[in-house]
Amino acid sequence: MAMPPIDPGELFGNRFLDQEVPTHxxxxxxxxxxDAMRLVALDMALEGDxxxxxxxxxTxxxxxxxxxxxxxxxxxxxxxxxxxxxxxxxxQRCIRILADLFHAPxxxxxxxxQGSSEAIMLGALSLKWRWRERRSAAGLPTESPNLVFGGDVHVxxxxFCRYFDVEPRIVxxxxxxxxxxxxxxAPHIDENTIGVAAVLGTTFTGHRDDIVGINDLLVRLKREQGHDVPLHVDGASGGFVWPFLYPDSPWDFRLEQVRSINVSGHKFGLVYPGIGWLIFREKADLAPDLVFEENYLGKTDATFTLNFSTGSAMVLAQYYNLVRLGREGYTYIMRGMQDNxxxxAERLEQIGGFELIGRDExxxxLVAFRLRDHSKYDEFDVAWQLSAERGWMVPAYTLPPKADNITIMRALVKQNFSREHVDTLARDIEQACHTLERKGGAHESERQQMLQSPGH
Structure with a gap:
C-alpha cells in the first residue's frame, strides 16, 4: 500500500516560509x-526587543x-x-499590604x-457617585459634575470624563x-467638583504634582467653605517608587483629603501586564451603589470591576513579588534603577548639547532630556536615528498644552537595564548625534514614518 506523500514543509521546516499566512x-x-508556533514566532521576530x-x-x-x-x-x-x-x-492580602504601604489609617x-486605566475609571466613578450622594442628601441638584486635573495626566x-458625562477642567x-x-x-473648583486628580510620577517627565499643596488647599476649602472635595492620587507609575525612594515625602493617605489611590502592578510593581490596584482610604470612600452581588458561579460574591472574567496569574505574581522582595528588596531595586x-544623566551631560528636565527633583x-540646539536636527531625528541604527526605542514627543512647543525625549530605566546598557545607550546617542550632524538631520520621509508608527 502506497504511503501518502509527505509535505516537505512538514518534514523539513515551516511551510509558511514560502506561503502566505492567514490574515483575512x-x-x-x-x-x-x-507550524502554528513557528508562524506566531516569525511575526514576533519582526517586533522590537x-x-x-x-x-x-x-515590566x-x-x-x-x-x-x-x-x-x-x-x-x-x-x-x-x-x-x-x-x-x-x-x-485581599495584596490590597491590605498596599494599603499599609500607602499609610491607610x-x-x-x-x-x-487590569491596570491603572480600569482603576482610574472605578476610582473616578466612586468620586462621582459619592458627590451625587452628598448633593442629594443636601437637597441640591446633581447635574453638571466636573473633575479637575492637570494636562500632565494620562489620557x-x-x-473617563467623556464616557461618564463629567466636565473635564484641565489645568x-x-x-x-x-x-x-x-x-x-483653585480657580477651577466649585460646588460641582467631584474631585481633584493629582499625578505621582507623570508619563511626560517623571515628576509629581504638588500633592501636599493641593491637599492643603482642599483642607482649607472644607473648613472655610464647607466644600468637601476629595483628592485622588494617580500613582500608576509612582505608587511603587515613592515609598521606597522618597519614604519621608508625603503624598498618600497621610494627607487628609487623599481618599483613593491607583497604582500599576505591571509598572514599578515589577509584574508583567496587566495588573493594577485601586485602594481606598476607608470603606466609606467606595460608593456602595457601584458594588454588585452575583451568585451564578456557586457563591454570592460582591464585584467591583468594569470587567468580569480575567486571569488569576498576575494577582499571584504580584503577591509573589510583595513577599519575595518586601520593603528591603523593593528599595534595593528602586535605588539600583535610580542610580543607573x-x-x-551624567553621561548625557558629558556628551553636551542636552538639557536635562528636573534632574534634581x-x-x-528615568531621564527626560531635550536638545539645546535645533538648527540641524531635532529630538524626533535623534529618536529615529537610535531606532534605525541601534534598535533603541527612546520616544520623542511634545508636551501637553500650553507647553506643546516643547519636545523632549525620555529614557526609562528599569530593573533589567544595567550599567553596561547605560554606557552603550550613551555611546549610541552620541553617535546618533554625530551622524545627524553630518547629514543634517533625518530625511523627512523617515521622520514621518517614525511619527506614524505605533507608540508615537
Missing part, C-alpha cells in the same frame, strides 16, 4: 502545533520562579471565588484591576512648569 479569511483547515524599549513603563522581565507561577495559573479564572477562594484571599477596601482621565501646563499645584487648581538613571527612575 477564517482558515478552512488547521495546521500542526509546530523589549529590553531596548525605553518608552514603555510596563519586561520577571524571575523564573514568578514566570512559573504565571504559567501554572493562566487557566485559573480570578472572578470564580467559589472554586478559587485562595486566589480571592491573595487579592484603618480598615480599607479596594480591587485588583484615561479624559476618557494647562506651562513652559518650564510641567506639573500642577494648588494655585493652578543618574549615571545616564523627586522623579521616577
Amino acid at each position: 479569511r477564517f482558515p478552512d483547515a488547521g495546521m500542526t502545533a509546530t 523589549p529590553s531596548r524599549n525605553l518608552a514603555t513603563f510596563v 519586561t522581565w520577571m524571575e523564573p520562579e514568578a514566570q512559573r507561577i504565571i504559567a501554572e495559573n493562566l487557566h485559573r479564572n480570578f472572578i470564580d471565588h467559589a472554586e478559587y477562594p485562595r486566589t480571592a484571599e491573595i487579592e 484603618g480598615e480599607t477596601t479596594g480591587a485588583r484591576t 484615561v482621565w479624559e476618557k 494647562p501646563l506651562q513652559e518650564g512648569k510641567y506639573t500642577i499645584g494648588p494655585d493652578d487648581v 538613571a543618574h549615571a545616564l 523627586e522623579q521616577l527612575p
Whole structure:
C-alpha cells in the first residue's frame, strides 16, 4: 500500500516560509502545533526587543520562579471565588499590604484591576457617585459634575470624563512648569467638583504634582467653605517608587483629603501586564451603589470591576513579588534603577548639547532630556536615528498644552537595564548625534514614518 506523500514543509521546516499566512479569511483547515508556533514566532521576530524599549513603563522581565507561577495559573479564572477562594484571599492580602504601604489609617477596601486605566475609571466613578450622594442628601441638584486635573495626566482621565458625562477642567501646563499645584487648581473648583486628580510620577517627565499643596488647599476649602472635595492620587507609575525612594515625602493617605489611590502592578510593581490596584482610604470612600452581588458561579460574591472574567496569574505574581522582595528588596531595586538613571544623566551631560528636565527633583527612575540646539536636527531625528541604527526605542514627543512647543525625549530605566546598557545607550546617542550632524538631520520621509508608527 502506497504511503501518502509527505509535505516537505512538514518534514523539513515551516511551510509558511514560502506561503502566505492567514490574515483575512477564517482558515478552512488547521495546521500542526509546530507550524502554528513557528508562524506566531516569525511575526514576533519582526517586533522590537523589549529590553531596548525605553518608552514603555510596563515590566519586561520577571524571575523564573514568578514566570512559573504565571504559567501554572493562566487557566485559573480570578472572578470564580467559589472554586478559587485562595486566589480571592491573595487579592485581599495584596490590597491590605498596599494599603499599609500607602499609610491607610484603618480598615480599607479596594480591587485588583487590569491596570491603572480600569482603576482610574472605578476610582473616578466612586468620586462621582459619592458627590451625587452628598448633593442629594443636601437637597441640591446633581447635574453638571466636573473633575479637575492637570494636562500632565494620562489620557484615561479624559476618557473617563467623556464616557461618564463629567466636565473635564484641565489645568494647562506651562513652559518650564510641567506639573500642577494648588494655585493652578483653585480657580477651577466649585460646588460641582467631584474631585481633584493629582499625578505621582507623570508619563511626560517623571515628576509629581504638588500633592501636599493641593491637599492643603482642599483642607482649607472644607473648613472655610464647607466644600468637601476629595483628592485622588494617580500613582500608576509612582505608587511603587515613592515609598521606597522618597519614604519621608508625603503624598498618600497621610494627607487628609487623599481618599483613593491607583497604582500599576505591571509598572514599578515589577509584574508583567496587566495588573493594577485601586485602594481606598476607608470603606466609606467606595460608593456602595457601584458594588454588585452575583451568585451564578456557586457563591454570592460582591464585584467591583468594569470587567468580569480575567486571569488569576498576575494577582499571584504580584503577591509573589510583595513577599519575595518586601520593603528591603523593593528599595534595593528602586535605588539600583535610580542610580543607573543618574549615571545616564551624567553621561548625557558629558556628551553636551542636552538639557536635562528636573534632574534634581523627586522623579521616577528615568531621564527626560531635550536638545539645546535645533538648527540641524531635532529630538524626533535623534529618536529615529537610535531606532534605525541601534534598535533603541527612546520616544520623542511634545508636551501637553500650553507647553506643546516643547519636545523632549525620555529614557526609562528599569530593573533589567544595567550599567553596561547605560554606557552603550550613551555611546549610541552620541553617535546618533554625530551622524545627524553630518547629514543634517533625518530625511523627512523617515521622520514621518517614525511619527506614524505605533507608540508615537
